[in-house]
Amino acid sequence: MVAAPANQAYATEQAMMIALAPLTGASLQRDNARVYGIVKQLVLELPGHTCILRFDSIADRRAAWSSLCNHYKSDSFCN
Numbered sequence: 535m536v537a538a539p540a541n542q543a544y545a546t547e548q549a550m551m552i553a554l555a556p557l558t559g560a561s562l563q564r565d566n567a568r569v570y571g572i573v574k575q576l577v578l579e580l581p582g583h584t585c586i587l588r589f590d591s592i593a594d595r596r597a598a599w600s601s602l603c604n605h606y607k608s609d610s611f612c613n
Contacts, residue, residue, distance in 0.1 A: 570595040573602070582606065 544550035556562060570586075570593040577583045585605040586598040 566595050567593040570598055573598055577602065 542553075544553065570589065573595060574583075574586060574590075577586065582602050582605050585601040589598045589601070
């Protein structure tokens with residue numbers, strides 16, 4: 535873990551850990567795949583499941599989430 539800057543104050547230890555979370559490398563890939571798995575399980579038997587299937591091979595949670603948001607914001611769901 536990267537040491538917090540000496541002049542940076544955080545409200546809680548959790549806030550500090552979130553601010554210092556690595557956004558690259560193995561940690562990001564592991565977390566990305568874990569979150570993708572959770573999203574996939576939540577929509578497994580819903581119409582949105584088809585929106586994220588194309589991201590299975592790369593387990594890209596951001597792309598899957600964006601696809602779900604676009605799907606459910608479409609005219610057919612908003613009317």
